[in-house]
Amino acid sequence: MSDIILETKGLTKHYGGVHALEEADFTLERGEHVAIMGDNGAGKSTFVRQITGVEQRTRGTVTFDGDEVHFAGPLDAREAGIETVFQTLALADDLNVPDNLFLGREKTKFNWLGPFRMLDYKGMRGDTMAGLEKTGVKIPNIKNSIANMSGGQRQCVAIARTATFASKLTIMDEPTAALGVQETAQVENIIRTLKEQGESLILVSHNMRQVFDLVDRIIVFRRGRICANLDIKNSDYTGEDVVSYITGAKTGAEYEGVA
Numbered sequence: 001m002s003d004i005i006l007e008t009k010g011l012t013k014h015y016g017g018v019h020a021l022e023e024a025d026f027t028l029e030r031g032e033h034v035a036i037m038g039d040n041g042a043g044k045s046t047f048v049r050q051i052t053g054v055e056q057r058t059r060g061t062v063t064f065d066g067d068e069v070h071f072a073g074p075l076d077a078r079e080a081g082i083e084t085v086f087q088t089l090a091l092a093d094d095l096n097v098p099d100n101l102f103l104g105r106e107k108t109k110f111n112w113l114g115p116f117r118m119l120d121y122k123g124m125r126g127d128t129m130a131g132l133e134k135t136g137v138k139i140p141n142i143k144n145s146i147a148n149m150s151g152g153q154r155q156c157v158a159i160a161r162t163a164t165f166a167s168k169l170t171i172m173d174e175p176t177a178a179l180g181v182q183e184t185a186q187v188e189n190i191i192r193t194l195k196e197q198g199e200s201l202i203l204v205s206h207n208m209r210q211v212f213d214l215v216d217r218i219i220v221f222r223r224g225r226i227c228a229n230l231d232i233k234n235s236d237y238t239g240e241d242v243v244s245y246i247t248g249a250k251t252g253a254e255y256e257g258v259a
């Protein structure tokens, strides 16, 4: 089994004349936590959308868990083992926690009373509880609809999907952007738990403290291109260095010192 869980080569996305993503070469090792940083409009979300099947790339390759992949949509990516927590949470307000977690991939069981399969509510509740426990998320009552939960709780539910489905890669696009201090701390704790469990993670974030706290490596995007690859665990890069790459004051750290 290769140590690389995700690799992109020459990944490019043009929206008409807008070159949102240009020739992105990127690798993520199994169990590694990498942050993607960059100014507004730098191409971070575009990069995530090409990996998660939300959009079809203009060109380039994506290799996931050893296979070159062309996801037709987000469900395809999910089935392959990529769980994404988007900025817009993609949770259904009127549904409860298990229904949200299993939306689009409901668990069914054989119905002895008829010829059809039926929804396995008990099984889904059990798996939900296990997923929440694994990530340390505390939700008072999983049967409550999502609409009655705080922003932080909702975010935790979205993240708990990762543990429930034993995904191979979690991608979070600014998971704490809309959260308060306590809720942010809760989400960050879950990310630490995922690290301890060996989960691979891509974290899109503007929060320098958070990134230095949580990840092994920072990738900086600028004007659609990867302009820096900074191994922050094994070097003395500072937040100032990262800002210099984000603004373009510094250049030339693409895949420096990393295979």
Ligand SMILES: Nc1ncnc2c1ncn2[C@@H]1O[C@H](COP(=O)(O)OP(=O)(O)OP(=O)(O)O)[C@@H](O)[C@H]1O
Pocket: 015, 018, 019, 020, 038, 039, 040, 041, 042, 043, 044, 045, 046, 047
């Ligand atoms: N559907 C689209 N159609 C046309 N242009 C787009 C589309 N989506 C993104 N863009 C453009 O592509 C560029 C990259 O956008 P993207 O959303 O990836 O940036 P970002 O780094 O995620 O920014 P932010 O931090 O603000 O979320 C921007 O110039 C944006 O206007």
